[in-house]
Amino acid sequence: xLSLIINLYSSTMxxxxxxxxxxxxxKKYSGEFISLYDHLGHAAxxxxxRKVAYAAAKAGVKPIIKxxxxxxxxxxxxxxxxxxxDEYFKDKK
Numbered sequence: 001x002l003s004l005i006i007n008l009y010s011s012t013m014x015x016x017x018x019x020x021x022x023x024x025x026x027k028k029y030s031g032e033f034i035s036l037y038d039h040l041g042h043a044a045x046x047x048x049x050r051k052v053a054y055a056a057a058k059a060g061v062k063p064i065i066k067x068x069x070x071x072x073x074x075x076x077x078x079x080x081x082x083x084x085x086d087e088y089f090k091d092k093k
Contacts, residue, residue, distance in 0.1 A: 031082030039085045
């Protein structure tokens with residue numbers, strides 16, 4: 001029984017250390033948080049927005065969600081560090 005507990009503890013610690021290593025290896029992005037619209041100069045659309053959100057999550061980038069109310073759009077927008085968006089779209093060219 002004791003060996004089972006030790007094995008479970010060791011396995012849990014290995015997983016936590018792996019997760020912490022991934023998080024500490026994440027690149028820190030700088031720059032102003034801007035929307036895809038501001039970065040691209042036009043509306044990105046849902047599909048591209050989902051792809052960017054996925055890439056951001058994978059890179060450990062947390063977006064800042066803002067409320068926007070204009071004559072042509074009302075709702076939430078996701079903003080990302082400008083450096084992250086530069087890097088993301090540079091790789092897509």
